[in-house]
Amino acid sequence: MKKWFPSEKGELEELLEKFLSKESIVNINEVHGLIVPHAGYAYSGEIAGKAFSLLKRNRNIKKAIIFGPSHYQTFKGISTLPSFTTPLGKVNIPKNSFNKIPREHSIENQIPFLQKLNVTEILPIAVGQINMQEAEELARKFLEEDAVFIFSTDLSHALEYSESIKKDRRAIDAIENLKEYELPNIDACGLYPLLILFKMCQIKGWRPQLVEYKNSGDITGDTVFVVGYASFVF
Numbered sequence: 384m385k386k387w388f389p390s391e392k393g394e395l396e397e398l399l400e401k402f403l404s405k406e407s408i409v410n411i412n413e414v415h416g417l418i419v420p421h422a423g424y425a426y427s428g429e430i431a432g433k434a435f436s437l438l439k440r441n442r443n444i445k446k447a448i449i450f451g452p453s454h455y456q457t458f459k460g461i462s463t464l465p466s467f468t469t470p471l472g473k474v475n476i477p478k479n480s481f482n483k484i485p486r487e488h489s490i491e492n493q494i495p496f497l498q499k500l501n502v503t504e505i506l507p508i509a510v511g512q513i514n515m516q517e518a519e520e521l522a523r524k525f526l527e528e529d530a531v532f533i534f535s536t537d538l539s540h541a542l543e544y545s546e547s548i549k550k551d552r553r554a555i556d557a558i559e560n561l562k563e564y565e566l567p568n569i570d571a572c573g574l575y576p577l578l579i580l581f582k583m584c585q586i587k588g589w590r591p592q593l594v595e596y597k598n599s600g601d602i603t604g605d606t607v608f609v610v611g612y613a614s615f616v617f
Contacts, residue, residue, distance in 0.1 A: 387492050388424045392470040398424060399499040402432025406439070407594045409616055414441050415589055416532030418558065418580065420612035421451065421489040426599050427537070427612040434594045434614035435496040444531050446477075446504040447497050450576040451489030451535035458482070458511040461521065467491060467507065471498040474505050484509055489535040489573065497533070506530070510575040515563075515582075518575075522582035534580045536573020538611030544600040551596065551611040558591050558615060570611070584617060591615040 389395040402424075417434045420427035438444060453462070462482040467474045474494055490507040497505055506528075513521070525532070539550040550570050557565035563581055571577060584590065594614040600606040 386423070387488055388428070388495060390470060395470045395495060396499065398428065399432070399495060402428050403436045403496070403499065405429065405433050406436040407433050407616070409437065409592050409594055411437070411592065411616055412440070414438055414531065414616055415587070416534065416617050418534045418536065418591060418613070418615040419493060420537050420614065421492045421535045422537060422599070422610060422612060424492070426602055426610070430595045430597055430612045430614050431493070431496065434616055435500065437594070437616050438500050438531065441531065444500065444502050446506070446528065446530040447502045447533055448506045448508060448525055448528060448530045449490045449493050449533040449535065450508045450510050450579055451487055451493070452573045452576055453484065453487060453509045453511050454489060454572070455486065456484055460511055460513065460517070462509045462511065464490065464507045467494060469495050469498060471495055474498070475503060477504055477506055479506065481508070493533050493535060502531075510579065513575050513578060515578060518578035519582040522579050522586060525579070526583060526586060532583065534573065534576045536571045536577060538613055539570040539598070540572070540610050541608055544598065544606035544609050547598050547600070547609045547611050551598065551613065554611075555593055555596060555613055559593060561585065561590065589617040591617040
């Protein structure tokens with residue numbers, strides 16, 4: 384399995400502390416949720432961590448629900464992980480009747496951040512193929528939960544640096560302004576989770592704000608073949 388984050392507890396904790404120490408200056412009092420990337424921590428951990436640091440503004444977060452795209456299986460509707468353990472310990476996943484999938488890094492990469500922030504219960508949701516009506520039904524269902532909502536997506540894939548920035552600007556504008564009609568035109572692997580996010584925001588009157596944007600070229604220096612990463616708070 385690809386090594387997404389350190390497998391040694393001390394090394395992972397040190398890295399998480401570094402990422403979470405860089406709090407954003409975004410003007411928001413109460414955090415309802417985040418949108419974060421899901422590449423290996425060496426690539427997108429800092430961008431995700433800057434958003435996760437904003438959860439410190441919410442005291443006593445007991446439960447988080449993570450929505451991520453499915454990279455390894457194609458299915459309709461939603462599924463969850465049966466169990467998951469990181470170097471920080473076993474994840475407390477609430478009992479549920481959802482279908483199960485064995486793994487999904489778009490979800491798993493968010494879990495150590497939440498563990499480090501002492502979130503005690505985590506429901507990992509892999510979102511398969513859904514339509515807008517199903518997205519709204521799921522949004523209303525999960526809004527009944529007393530939880531913080533974590534949505535996971537990367538942006539443009541395998542583009543040249545300047546082309547990646549151009550493509551990602553369009554995606555960032557669509558997300559910040561909830562331009563539902565733009566979703567089919569943006570490059571985001573987490574499109575189906577974003578459908579649920581948009582519906583949640585429309586129902587609750589929330590608006591995502593950009594926290595950080597970079598692409599892999601900013602981190603590795605390779606500007607020929609890059610992937611875009613952005614984090615948001617709402």
